[in-house]
Amino acid sequence: MPLIQDIERFLSSWKDACKETFTNHAIAELFKVDIGGRVKTFVHTKHPDFIVKASVGAGNWANVPWISMLNPRITTSTKDGVYPVYLFKADGSGFYLSLNQGTTNPKDKYGKFVSEKRSEVIVQHIRNEIPELIDWENVDYVQLNASTSLGKSYEKPNIAAKFYAFDNLPEEEELFNDLTELLYYYNRVEALSIFDSIDTKLSEVNDSNQLGFNTNNVDEPDNIGLSANFTHDIFIYKPFLLLAGISGTGKTRFVRKQAEATGSLADTYCLSSVRPDWHEPSDLLGYISRLNGTPQFVVTDVLFFIVKAWREIFSAKVKFEVSKNGQLEVIGDNKDLGLIRPYWLCLDEMNLAPVEQYFADYLSILETRSWSWRGGSFSYSSDPLLKSSTISQLGEDSTLREDLGLQGSTYDMAWEMFEQYGIGIPFNLIVAGTVNMDETTHGFSRKVIDRAISFDFGAFFPNSFDEFFSPTIQNKALSYPLQAQVSQLDLESTCDRNGEKSIVFLKAINESLESTPFELAYRALNELLLAVVCAQPQDDKSLIAVWDDFMMCKVLPRIEGDSDKLTTAGGEEILIKLKAVLQSQFASILNRSDRDLIQRPDLYREKIITDSNSEKTLNIPCRSISKLEWMQQRLVSATFTSFWP
Incomplete structure (x- = not known):
């Protein structure tokens, strides 16, 4: 029977088979012997020394079946190293051909924090060195719909992948052409010698505030722990x-x-x-x-x-x-x-009670x-x-x-x-x-807000x-x-190296607040740069998202008062002045048809993924400009305004 027909039979039977006894099940044998055997035969015609393994479980059904192809000069185990692998979605809706990584051994050796960042560095380095992979793949990431931590562990380490949907399976010739091309790129990975360099640095780097690597040059230390995902999405x-x-x-x-x-x-x-x-x-x-x-x-x-x-x-x-x-x-x-x-x-x-009173000790110790x-x-x-x-x-x-x-x-x-x-x-x-x-409630002093x-x-x-x-x-x-506290080295892995862009931004904001009770000090600068380190922006649009949220979270909550308090000695209205500064600082991503509409990524929310081609990033308009407009309208109508709804 042709390979594609075997795969179609496996995908259509997979979910029902998982409800039945694993031992000697016909679908398990179909996967390991027929499908895995055909892939092994094809790979060995080109690379007879490669180790080809097929797994649909060991004693119990796996959540994500897989067929791996290991170059023994790179790795001999799926627990470490880089290798091509077929990953079958847990719901039977299709499968991926992925250039992926083993994560078990690095996690045991370095811990979850460091191993995840190590994986990110490897992904970026290989994609930089073999840019053809970007054009080769047809998805941005792997989504396996897995329900176990092991099944999910194959998703983030993905370097490049193609997806084949159950309702649109390719011809066998196309399937093997894709595999031939990926095996060619895989052989180029061997010459990169990235793994020894990274692991040596993981053992040797002693002087940074946090351990890590610059993805443009694996010989340069940068920040690792803070940008790792842990089990959470954002610090x-x-x-x-x-x-x-x-x-x-x-x-x-x-x-x-x-x-x-x-x-x-x-x-x-x-x-x-x-x-x-x-x-x-x-x-x-x-x-x-x-x-x-x-x-x-x-x-x-x-x-x-x-x-x-x-x-x-x-x-x-x-x-x-x-x-x-x-x-x-x-x-x-x-x-x-x-x-x-x-x-x-x-x-x-x-704030049913005065926060400055019952929370005073905590606020002081916090600093x-x-x-x-x-x-x-x-x-x-x-x-x-x-x-x-x-x-x-x-x-x-x-x-x-x-x-x-x-x-x-x-x-x-x-x-x-x-x-x-x-x-x-x-x-x-x-x-x-x-x-x-x-x-019925109490307001907040700037001591609390800061x-x-x-x-x-x-x-x-x-x-x-x-x-x-x-x-x-x-x-x-x-x-x-x-x-x-932030250091310059912490910012090396962001698009704002040394924090220069953020410092210029905060200076512009502070100039508009000069000689008012709302001026910002060192604490604000430190926390803005910490926000950059936490979000790890890699482009100007993401950096502006950090600035926009910082205005909402740290700057605008401090501003309140009547028309007199919110007007400078020179007669300028603070809120209008601030809006103009933001429009200037955010000009690089302003929508030309609407100068107030800024599409930037949401740092605290994301789209729910429904299929492998979906984009998780949620783009939203600028928050702080809209908030300034709301505060200004409130000032005009009520002669007093504040950040608080």
Whole structure:
């Protein structure tokens, strides 16, 4: 029977076969013997030393069947190296011929963070060295509809691929012509010698803030850990979010869904409803009670959750050291971070009470977080929220250890550290406050706004009634920051090397705010550059998307007042002046037919993929220009305006 007919029979029977016993199943034999055997015979006519393997499972059905072709001078295992492979979609809707990579061994050796970035570097380098692959492939990425982590692991490492749909299978001659061409490109990979160079650098680089490689020259170190995807899509540059919007838009649910993305909502999510009578930090973090004569610490749900996040860090087997200045530091490797999930604390209706009062301690300690990277290792420290001197007041009979969930020998070291150095902010904790602005709530000072990432929820995550039952857009999962300060080296892997473009942009913004209470300082510059590092823009359009969102999250939330406050001494209106600056800075991607319409990628949402030819990137108009127009209209109609909806 012709090969294409065997493939058609396999694809049409695959889903039903998976419901039946695997052992000696006819469809498994069809795949391994008939289809795999034909591919092996063809490959050996051209490359008799190649290792050809076909797998449809081992004891149980595989989620994604595959047929690999290995050049033994590159790799002898599908767990490492580069090789061509046929990947059959889990739903039987078609299959790919892909130049792909093995990820199991690199993940075991380097950890998830580094291995994913290593894979990205290999993809970029091979595509740069063999540009014909770009014209050869007929898809932008591999989408296998897999339901297992192993099945999904074949998608991101793809270097180039062609897709063959079940309802439009090619003639056998075309199939083998494509394979012949890919095998030719594959043989050129052998001469690149990229793997030894990369792995040597992974062992040798010691001086960068984070380990990595420049995709234009694998001999130059750049940034690796921060741009890796982890199990999330984007890192945030500040672990404190304000989600503002009208009631019912899904702000609290958004935080809950982010926690669900960690795989364990019960572990990584805490909802704390803010009470109007909260007026001091003890309402949030607990206090010492002496009602019974013996001092006892009253533990709040928030403090318990903070320690719970610390327990996650302890479980990753990181080390603790005392710095020269006597501060406790967490010491670990990139691979350790792959085991440490983000913990989401949702402060619901955060501004029902004055935030500057009950949240004062947290806001101050937030700015003491410090990260240091050397090679693949990191150190992290934070001043304590609950000081050791407070713990020492409780005496040996205190139940605090038990109340914090630290009982048992497993947490002996953790408790000893807390007793000596206090309890700081764990680096995997993200605090998200939901905010409604009405007559029952309090406003925010610039102290709060400057320490947060503020989201106009309706602008960043708008409700769409038309997509209530069949959504086409999904939110990206967020993860905790891995830096508090940026260095020039961190920006090397972006299109804004050294941060020069972003500095020019921020200078232009600051000139329009000169001599007003809204001027920006070093903190703003540091966080803008951190935002660039987190987003890893590779072109000007993506960089402008970072700037646009930074205006929305960090600059515009600080601006409020009446006509007098929002007019400069020279009579210029600040909002109109800012809009003009943005139109000038964003001119390179302005739509010629509408100077206010800027199509830029959405950094926080993406399209839901429905087929292999779909594009995940969601392009949207400029957010900040639209927001400025809304604020200006509000100023005209109400003689007062602010960012908050």
